[in-house]
Amino acid sequence: MRVCIYARKSTNKINQSNTIENQIKICQRYAKQMELEVVDTKIDVGTGRNDFNRPEVKSLIQDGVKGKYQCVIIKGISRIYRNVEEGLKLIKKLHMNGIRVISIEESFDTSQNTASNGILDTSKLTMYLIMAEMESNKISERVKWTQVEKAKRGMWNNPNRVPYGYKYNNKTKKLEIDSNAARTVEIIFKMYEEGNSVSDIIAYLEKFNLKPPRSKKWREDTIRYILRNQTYVGNILYSGSIIENAHEPIIDKDIFNKIQVLLDSKARGSKNKRSRLMGLIKCESCNSSMTLRKYHYTGEYYYYCSGYIKNGKSFCSSHKIKADVLERKVFLMIKKYLKSFDKFGEMQSEFSALKKKIDQLNSKSFVFTDKYIEGKLSDDRYREIIKPVAYQIDELTKVRDEFETKIIKYRYLKNVVSRINYDKLTNLSNLEDDHLNSLIDIILITNNDIKIKFKLETNV
Numbered sequence: 373m374r375v376c377i378y379a380r381k382s383t384n385k386i387n388q389s390n391t392i393e394n395q396i397k398i399c400q401r402y403a404k405q406m407e408l409e410v411v412d413t414k415i416d417v418g419t420g421r422n423d424f425n426r427p428e429v430k431s432l433i434q435d436g437v438k439g440k441y442q443c444v445i446i447k448g449i450s451r452i453y454r455n456v457e458e459g460l461k462l463i464k465k466l467h468m469n470g471i472r473v474i475s476i477e478e479s480f481d482t483s484q485n486t487a488s489n490g491i492l493d494t495s496k497l498t499m500y501l502i503m504a505e506m507e508s509n510k511i512s513e514r515v516k517w518t519q520v521e522k523a524k525r526g527m528w529n530n531p532n533r534v535p536y537g538y539k540y541n542n543k544t545k546k547l548e549i550d551s552n553a554a555r556t557v558e559i560i561f562k563m564y565e566e567g568n569s570v571s572d573i574i575a576y577l578e579k580f581n582l583k584p585p586r587s588k589k590w591r592e593d594t595i596r597y598i599l600r601n602q603t604y605v606g607n608i609l610y611s612g613s614i615i616e617n618a619h620e621p622i623i624d625k626d627i628f629n630k631i632q633v634l635l636d637s638k639a640r641g642s643k644n645k646r647s648r649l650m651g652l653i654k655c656e657s658c659n660s661s662m663t664l665r666k667y668h669y670t671g672e673y674y675y676y677c678s679g680y681i682k683n684g685k686s687f688c689s690s691h692k693i694k695a696d697v698l699e700r701k702v703f704l705m706i707k708k709y710l711k712s713f714d715k716f717g718e719m720q721s722e723f724s725a726l727k728k729k730i731d732q733l734n735s736k737s738f739v740f741t742d743k744y745i746e747g748k749l750s751d752d753r754y755r756e757i758i759k760p761v762a763y764q765i766d767e768l769t770k771v772r773d774e775f776e777t778k779i780i781k782y783r784y785l786k787n788v789v790s791r792i793n794y795d796k797l798t799n800l801s802n803l804e805d806d807h808l809n810s811l812i813d814i815i816l817i818t819n820n821d822i823k824i825k826f827k828l829e830t831n832v
């Protein structure tokens with residue numbers, strides 16, 4: 373996904389950790405971690421005017437609408453906006469234009485807080501912002517400053533979350549090597565450097581009964597997290613700065629850097645292997661999610677009902693379906709759906725026609741009502757004429773209201789759909805996660821069929 377970083381001159385003068393450079397640095401790091409492609413960085417120096425017609429905000433929205441990027445990353449809105457409303461307004465404005473917004477400090481992502489009708493739920497964010505606003509700035513600044521100072525002296529700020537391979541020394545407040553776990557960390561790095569895959573590493577660790585941190589089984593993302601963690605070369609990452617040689621390293625810097633390059637190239641090349649449909653796909657029989665597994669003998673991927681995986685045959689059948697086949701089918705269904713989306717152009721005119729018809733019926737009823745009031749129609753005659761007209765108006769108004777809801781949804785989706793290059797769609801990997809999430813409500817796997825529920829049905 374292409375993203376734009378938006379940095380803004382802080383209205384809070386004391387806040388030294390919030391310089392434009394720092395905001396950009398944090399956003400860049402976040403984008404890198406999340407494997408998002410930064411295509412633009414916009415800096416808003418703030419001219420004192422605060423409306424959304426400011427050129428900086430205008431171009432932020434316009435370039436997004438043009439498709440230059442699909443997402444805007446902000447370091448955090450609570451510290452760059454003077455009050456809750458201002459920050460929220462910007463987020464809503466971007467969202468209304470079909471642009472996803474991620475605010476790192478508040479861990480807020482519009483794509484995770486959008487209801488199926490396209491309406492943005494800001495309640496979580498509002499609450500956070502109000503709390504941030506209420507909190508005495510001086511106190512929070514002080515806490516932050518103390519923690520930064522501690523980090524600068526190589527001290528570890530979070531004794532409750534010590535990276536695997538280290539332990540926390542209460543006296544020095546620093547990290548110390550935990551030799552057994554550190555040995556496992558070394559194995560992980562060494563194996564990856566030698567070209568083993570993450571699942572190879574897990575298989576090896578399990579074979580030799582080397583236990584993971586705080587759980588029973590190793591997970592792929594735990595391994596990846598370890599491979600990405602700078603703590604192992606002796607660095608501390610804190611509040612936007614890197615403190616080097618803070619503690620004894622477990623991994624040599626050159627090896628660590630080499631592995632980062634390997635991870636980056638793998639992340640780009642292996643997009644098809646992970647489940648593109650994660651979170652969207654469910655087993656209709658038992659309502660459990662479907663999960664992607666590699667079939668060891670053939671190395672091929674299949675989706676299984678996770679209810680079956682967890683609870684066995686008596687709970688649900690496996691619903692095993694080859695990943696390629698399923699993804700191909702889903703892709704074709706989406707493609708067909710997108711094509712049918714063309715019809716929505718007609719929808720707008722149909723809607724206007726409907727409104728016109730209601731207006732006509734209304735004026736018709738007025739004509740008769742006037743005549744009746746003037747005594748030109750009898751009670752019975754008036755009732756006889758007006759009853760079917762009133763009934764028709766009622767019925768059409770209901771249809772119009774339903775139509776209206778659909779048109780509102782459509783306007784929201786139009787932005788998404790307009791960014792998909794229909795002619796170049798050849799498989800599921802052409803569609804970004806954002807597109808999938810905006811279009812699809814749920815995919816259901818039945819005994820011998822696949823059903824897609826779209827967020828907006830086109831069979832109007």
Ligand SMILES: [Zn+2]
Nearest residue numbers: 655658677688
């Ligand atoms: Zn099931």
